Amino acid sequence: MTEGNSVLAKAREIKIIGFLCNWCSYGGADTAGVCRFKQPTDLRIVRIPCTGRMDPLFAAKSLIYGIDGVLVSGCHPKDCHYAVGNLYARRRLEVLKHFLPFMGIDGRRFHYTWVSASEGQLWQKTVTEFSDRIHRLGPNPGLSRT
DSSP states (O other): HHHHHHHHHHHHOOOOOEETTTTTHHHHHHHHHHHHOOOSSEEEEEESSSSGOOOOOHHHHHHHHTHHHHHEEEETOOOBBEEEEEEHHHHHHHHHHHGOOOOOOOGGGGOOOOOOOHHHHHHHHHHHHHHHHHHHHOOOOOOSSS
């Protein structure tokens, strides 16, 4: 890598994608915004109906194609709007977390958590810590980049 390319790599904006449950975590992110809690600006949110509808391939493909970090957040277990959606999600996402290293992806680039609509401060803390972790790891080389 030449010096010019390394400067470009360092200057590249970190990209983090967050898949948030419509009923709880999206509300928690909104609460954090309404309360004007300081949050990182490198997170892009995808609103999903429930983490139970979250296909682990959404996260895996995001990381494969070079997204630097993936955060999935939903309702607390046993507090799901759809009764058991997040229980299914927890099983699938835990399997994905253990499978990522076999795909050549650093498992620290993926995180899932539970945040309710009233927990704006918890959302702010979670997203800040995850963003800091991704910044320390640096850009994701991705499997599709040359």
